[in-house]
Amino acid sequence: MAKMSTSDLKAMLASEKADALAALSAARLAEERADAMDYYLGDMRKDMPAQDGRSRAVSTDVADTIEGLMPSLMDIFAGSDEVVRFEPVGPEDEAAAQQETDYVNHVFMQQNPGFMTLYSFIKDALLSKVGIVKVWWEESEEESRETYYDLTDDQFALLAQAVMESDGAMKIVEHTVHGAADDAVTGAAS
Numbered sequence: 198m199a200k201m202s203t204s205d206l207k208a209m210l211a212s213e214k215a216d217a218l219a220a221l222s223a224a225r226l227a228e229e230r231a232d233a234m235d236y237y238l239g240d241m242r243k244d245m246p247a248q249d250g251r252s253r254a255v256s257t258d259v260a261d262t263i264e265g266l267m268p269s270l271m272d273i274f275a276g277s278d279e280v281v282r283f284e285p286v287g288p289e290d291e292a293a294a295q296q297e298t299d300y301v302n303h304v305f306m307q308q309n310p311g312f313m314t315l316y317s318f319i320k321d322a323l324l325s326k327v328g329i330v331k332v333w334w335e336e337s338e339e340e341s342r343e344t345y346y347d348l349t350d351d352q353f354a355l356l357a358q359a360v361m362e363s364d365g366a367m368k369i370v371e372h373t374v375h376g377a378a379d380d381a382v383t384g385a386a387s
Contacts, residue, residue: 230325237263237324263323270319275312280305342370 201209235243239255247253274280281301285294305311314330322328345356353372360367 226326233259233324233326236260263320266323267316267320271312271316274319275306275315278302280311280315 232243235241236259239257239260241255279298279302281298283294283297283301285291305314318328318330320328345352348356357369360369
């Protein structure tokens with residue numbers, strides 16, 4: 198086995214030391230979070246054990262403080278119509294910035310539970326020293342079927358032209374001709 202250089206040994210020891218300190222820090226943080234949750238729930242037994250025959254009254258100062266801060270913080274972050282605002286770089290960007298602002302605010306507050314997301318994120322940050330929100334984008338296709346009865350030749354021609362111009366988004370699944378005047382068309386659109 199080749200002999201390790203001094204610089205490689207120092208780098209390996211520094212890495213091991215960093216890993217050990219990170220684990221120690223994570224354990225300390227986990228303990229602080231558990232204590233914070235106990236205090237929030239009014240459980241003071243760890244720091245103030247009650248003696249037999251004595252009062253077991255609890256203090257809810259931590260819960261009172263967090264709950265007292267929440268309305269003010271929610272007012273700051275969600276108290277207006279705009280949770281986020283895009284600023285234009287130049288005069289030509291004003292319309293686009295306004296449209297982006299309107300769209301993001303609509304998606305966050307209307308299509309998603311934006312207020313509750315902010316509320317739980319902020320409360321978690323106050324209580325456990327970290328607030329995490331997971332964000333993702335989902336794309337899905339929705340397929341629907343339509344059935345047309347008694348179309349004239351002109352109506353069917355217009356429908357067939359719309360299907361051709363859809364670049365594969367629509368297709369005619371079945372076409373049945375009933376006599377010269379009666380047409381039935383079944384189609385699917387996605």
